[in-house]
Amino acid sequence: MSENVRMSRPHPDSGQAPAEASAPAPGRPRREAAPDPVPPPVGGVLWTVAGDIRALLMLPAALTMQVAHPAIGAGVDDHSVFRTDPWGRGERSLRSLQLWIYGGPAAVEEGRRLRAMHKRIQGTDAHGRRYHALTPAHYAWVHATGYPVYRHGLGLLARPLTEAQERRLYAEWLQVGRVLGIHDRDMPQTIEEFWPYYRRVLEEDLEATVVVRELIDPDAAVPAPDRGPLPLRLVLRMAWPWLRGPFQRVRSFLTIGLMPPDARAALDLAWTDAQERRLRRVARVVRLVVPVLPERLRYLPLAYRARRAARAGA
Template sequence: MGDEPRVRPSPRPADVEPLGPDSLTWKYFGDWRGVLLAPWAGAMQNMHPGLGAGVAAHSRFFEERWQRLFRSLYPIGGVVYDGPGAAETARQVRGYHNTIKGVDDRGRSYHALDPDTFYWAHSTFFMLTLLVADRFGPGLGESEKHRLFDEHVTWWRLYGMSMRPVPESWPDFLAYWDRMASEVLEDNRPTREVLDIRHIARPPALSWMPHVVWRALRGPQARFTVWFTVGLFPPAVRERLGYRWTVRDERRLRRIGRVVHHAWRLVPFRFRYHPRARAGWEREAGLRAADAPHVESPERNSPLPDEQDSPKHYVPPTGWGTRSVRPVRRQR
């Protein structure tokens, strides 16, 4: 009897205290450096059999890569940064996955809200946060990694999902991560398509660049991005996908990480964060009203026209949702 595993009760999201500005997750998750890891997160997520099957059958991500990426940052970031509204944002994010289910081409049933599948996606966001801090930031000690793990559990509880797939501790999570990489993740078409960015459109930030210039830069940029992404994969994932990684590659990636870290220290604080994250920081500093509407994705990131009525999409309202913000006095 004493050896039976302890079952952790599934939480009521309304009872969960959301993460706040004293957390390491707030410090790193909404940081724009995370966009550097977007191909890594997409590939790691899609290698999960259930998640990859859902993307293959239900997503048109590859027709709107930039729009989907930047649109998704708002609700996903909101689960971390929306303060008192975080549980409601988490409920909305969970709701987008209700209809994503089916049977894959090997006869395996999948559902995006299967706890193991949903937790795998969540675990990649946690690891993205850790990698930003550890590989492209100041570095993390073991106590900080334990702290980030505990925070990711709080973050997960906001979804109201089963606690069954969540490891008990940071060492248990490392064992889980290694097992997923070596035994569960698969080489599949959605993963390969994430890594195939030879023909990717210009990112919105480079809309001023002539198309002919972007086409000339796209090839070298694609090769660098894949190399950079491969360097962050677990060794078992690199092997499964057929990539090589040398000691020289690792030294180069670590040098790049140090350059990114030192350059980022020169960026003013207000420019370091995604708009939804920045709104959270401003609210906590007293620069944004506590009941101000959420900052929403601009219309340019909206889903494809024939999919805007789909329940699986976050469809932002017109505008950024900032016009009704009331300036308030900074709290001392």
């Protein structure tokens, strides 16, 4: 899938001027530029849940499912800075995701920026197969993981969605896909089409790649956080030798636990009944605490500002 228009350029010494890309051939009508995709609506399901701090707990599960695809895992393994700059990488990913939903006109610009950035990401996966980040099947899978993770995570950390809410969430997630530059032909257009596609990818494509194993490793060597106010960073840097172990164990537990069970099974990730009971106890506390927080604390900064601006505009 390519967005480039190839033009025949004359030699600089030929004296011939290059043809304008916008000039139609003689007798051929001018093609109208496609309208920009529309981000999810203000007040929709995504508007409510994507900026909620509970999304921070769900995001690692989606990222792990993405890199379980060998091509995507290889791209991250070869080109990402997630090992050397995990906090910066996470911050940039989170801001990008928030822009898709709360950015207004900036959402489309962010989608274009991401596609431009991914044009150079290519290589060979662990099976010796060539990959490119913008191969439609690869790029669409990165987007597709969001829907089942939201659906599963909200059922635990908030409340199960009704059938109408599930359909609305999926329709809004398709809008996000269009913002990212994914064609409708590369995304299942209904929930009924989505689940067979999703299960086929789980059964035929996913595996516990090198990056998956690193992301769920409770003993991974993660550097101290380098984001946030300076006093907090200094305290965390000093305490990190004692905090890193508990942090990684909690992160691994939530990443695996908030992954949809069928995806967890496809990756052969161990999960016991005792772990499930512990997860549900944690989820119960989250369900009780988060809804009573002030909006400034409940929502991430970009989402909080967008929500305030929308109310002011209304």
